[in-house]
Amino acid sequence: MIKEAINKVLASLGLKITRISVDEYGVNLEHDINKLLRIIERSNIPVVFDVGANVGQSVVKFKRYCPNAQIHTFEPAEQTYHTLVENTRKYNTVIHNNFGLGAEVKEVRFYENTLDDISSFLEPTSLLWGDTKKTEVLEVNTLDAYCLQQNTKRINLLKIDTQGYDLEVLKGAKDMLRQSSIDIIQMEITIEEIYHHIPRMDEVLKFLFDMEYKLVAFYGYHSKDITARWTDAVFVSPSFKTDLR
Numbered sequence: 001m002i003k004e005a006i007n008k009v010l011a012s013l014g015l016k017i018t019r020i021s022v023d024e025y026g027v028n029l030e031h032d033i034n035k036l037l038r039i040i041e042r043s044n045i046p047v048v049f050d051v052g053a054n055v056g057q058s059v060v061k062f063k064r065y066c067p068n069a070q071i072h073t074f075e076p077a078e079q080t081y082h083t084l085v086e087n088t089r090k091y092n093t094v095i096h097n098n099f100g101l102g103a104e105v106k107e108v109r110f111y112e113n114t115l116d117d118i119s120s121f122l123e124p125t126s127l128l129w130g131d132t133k134k135t136e137v138l139e140v141n142t143l144d145a146y147c148l149q150q151n152t153k154r155i156n157l158l159k160i161d162t163q164g165y166d167l168e169v170l171k172g173a174k175d176m177l178r179q180s181s182i183d184i185i186q187m188e189i190t191i192e193e194i195y196h197h198i199p200r201m202d203e204v205l206k207f208l209f210d211m212e213y214k215l216v217a218f219y220g221y222h223s224k225d226i227t228a229r230w231t232d233a234v235f236v237s238p239s240f241k242t243d244l245r
Contacts, residue, residue, distance in 0.1 A: 046070070
């Protein structure tokens with residue numbers, strides 16, 4: 001009776017308590033990423049690529065999970081980049097890059113929003129909130145080219161949050177993906193057409209499935225009314241082992 005009453009009170013507040021077993025995936029994104037990184041940490045210092053690092057929110061989380069992790073950040077917007085560097089100054093082994101990643105090495109127009117976490121290399125549609133405060137042509141590299149430049153043979157976690165540009169980032173990582181040299185992919189998949197020329201969700205899934213990557217789960221759909229806008233997803237390489245015992 002007490003448990004039921006507590007659950008009703010929590011439900012009225014939009015909250016829910018869920019027990020997660022040690023072998024269970026797909027309930028909580030942060031719990032799963034923490035668990036997957038701990039698997040990596042048993043044998044290696046994790047190498048993390050944070051593509052679309054914004055002001056460092058994910059860097060803080062990854063450093064909390066694995067303080068020794070080597071993190072490469074990618075943030076093309078100049079002012080946001082400076083805030084990112086300042087917010088993560090206390091962490092060692094973080095390499096910052098003030099450019100974006102995409103399918104080709106080239107210059108691409110960037111649409112900087114008044115809300116910096118929804119700026120994108122894709123032009124916004126009327127469905128996007130906030131306002132475009134500036135557009136400029138910025139440098140874009142590919143993940144494959146960057147890894148060659150840095151002599152990075154393996155990425156343990158690739159986190160991508162680039163506001164609809166995520167498939168372009170993956171296309172620029174074809175060599176690493178074909179070699180299963182990226183263990184874990186955490187990415188935001190935008191579903192609603194809030195940017196022009198945004199790829200459909202099934203295109204993103206097909207690309208990764210064709211590379212034989214396995215879907216772990218979708219996490220936390222964000223919706224407006226009954227329409228899904230975006231969701232987070234985690235994938236693992238075909239050779240990745242998740243046995244914690």
